[in-house]
Amino acid sequence: xxxxxxxxxxxxxxxxxxxxxxxxxxxxxxxxxxxxxxxxxxxxxxxxxxxxxxxxxxxxxxxxxxxxxxxxxxxxxxxxxxxxxxxxxxxxxxxxxxxxxxxxxxxxxxxxxxxxxxxxxxxxxxxxxxxxxxxxxxxxxxxxxxxxxxxxxxxxxxxxxxxxxxxxxxxxxxxxxxxxxxxxxxxxxxxxxxxxxxxxxxxxxxxxxxxxxxxxxxxxxxxxxxxxxxxxxxxxxxxxxxxxxxxxxxxxxxxxxxxxxxxxxxxxxxxxxxxxxxxxxxxxxxxxxxxxxxxxxxxxxxxxxxxxxxxxxxxxxxxxxxxxxxxxxxxxxxxxxxxxxxxxxxxxxxxxxxxxxxxxxxxxx
Numbered sequence: 001x002x003x004x005x006x007x008x009x010x011x012x013x014x015x016x017x018x019x020x021x022x023x024x025x026x027x028x029x030x031x032x033x034x035x036x037x038x039x040x041x042x043x044x045x046x047x048x049x050x051x052x053x054x055x056x057x058x059x060x061x062x063x064x065x066x067x068x069x070x071x072x073x074x075x076x077x078x079x080x081x082x083x084x085x086x087x088x089x090x091x092x093x094x095x096x097x098x099x100x101x102x103x104x105x106x107x108x109x110x111x112x113x114x115x116x117x118x119x120x121x122x123x124x125x126x127x128x129x130x131x132x133x134x135x136x137x138x139x140x141x142x143x144x145x146x147x148x149x150x151x152x153x154x155x156x157x158x159x160x161x162x163x164x165x166x167x168x169x170x171x172x173x174x175x176x177x178x179x180x181x182x183x184x185x186x187x188x189x190x191x192x193x194x195x196x197x198x199x200x201x202x203x204x205x206x207x208x209x210x211x212x213x214x215x216x217x218x219x220x221x222x223x224x225x226x227x228x229x230x231x232x233x234x235x236x237x238x239x240x241x242x243x244x245x246x247x248x249x250x251x252x253x254x255x256x257x258x259x260x261x262x263x264x265x266x267x268x269x270x271x272x273x274x275x276x277x278x279x280x281x282x283x284x285x286x287x288x289x290x291x292x293x294x295x296x297x298x299x300x301x302x303x304x305x306x307x308x309x310x311x312x313x314x315x316x317x318x319x320x321x322x323x324x325x326x327x328x329x330x331x332x333x334x335x336x337x338x339x340x341x342x343x344x345x346x347x348x349x350x351x352x353x354x355x356x357x358x359x360x361x362x363x364x365x
Contacts, residue, residue, distance in 0.1 A: 011040030015353070019349060034056070045361035056068045065097055083095070167223065226253050255316040286342050299345075324341060
């Protein structure tokens with residue numbers, strides 16, 4: 001009989017912690033810090049190939065960024081010479097941070113998004129990466145600006161069944177998509193408002209400050225997006241977007257997460273906006289929609305009311321248990337978890353450094 005475990009990766013500004021629990025997810029044991037004093041903006045649990053592999057994108061102030069891999073749930077780590085992700089010789093750029101690591105639709109394929117804004121593809125399980133050159137050479141790139149946190153491709157969404165299709169997003173540039181395996185990329189921002197631009201210019205072809213994009217694999221044509229101002233849904237694979245934030249206490253936020261078993265169920269963590277980057281009234285609340293954003297409900301049982309910190313774009317996630325676990329980490333170093341779809345919450349770990357990314361998965365051993 002398989003031993004069912006739950007793995008929770010928590011990347012922070014000063015290393016990564018790995019939590020393990022059983023299927024009930026009530027008691028947790030943590031190891032760390034892994035990569036002490038390195039910023040961990042991205043991590044993933046790759047269960048393809050019949051074994052769980054952990055990948056982490058860590059940035060050292062001395063040695064630069066590095067993709068690290070573990071096949072024993074973090075007991076040991078492999079490094080790739082020269083960091084795995086580096087611009088080709090002669091490029092007038094250097095990788096500062098690895099903001100995103102995600103599995104592709106094909107075996108062995110892993111995508112990465114970096115700062116400065118570039119997307120990369122690996123075909124050897126994350127050992128080496130090649131630059132998506134057509135996106136780097138896109139005529140829009142010199143016009144992309146940096147968001148408050150920098151200019152980076154923080155979202156890379158490979159299509160679950162079409163390996164030639166990838167959707168990516170950055171702040172501030174917006175959403176871009178390829179349908180020909182990276183040979184060309186087009187902006188997909190119709191209907192997304194850039195509220196910081198003058199009246200009459202707030203719906204440009206590109207330049208939106210998109211914070212995060214997600215989708216459910218069973219409905220890949222439907223995308224959900226958290227913007228600098230606004231939550232949006234696309235039902236046509238990003239060709240057009242509609243505003244779905246009515247009913248939320250604020251339409252600013254960083255993260256948006258889709259339920260792994262319910263494609264119409266999404267979760268957001270509203271924040272007061274650029275002038276107050278903490279939840280409205282200082283109350284930690286997750287908001288859930290079960291009808292693709294047509295209506296929203298507040299989820300706060302067990303969450304604190306004096307909460308004046310943010311939840312970053314990749315610091316909220318689900319696991320893939322049948323009874324889905326939902327997690328978020330905050331800039332005060334605490335991680336919260338729910339095993340009933342957000343209905344009730346309990347603190348999983350506290351007093352870590354500033355949380356940047358949270359990833360979780362069921363692991364059968």
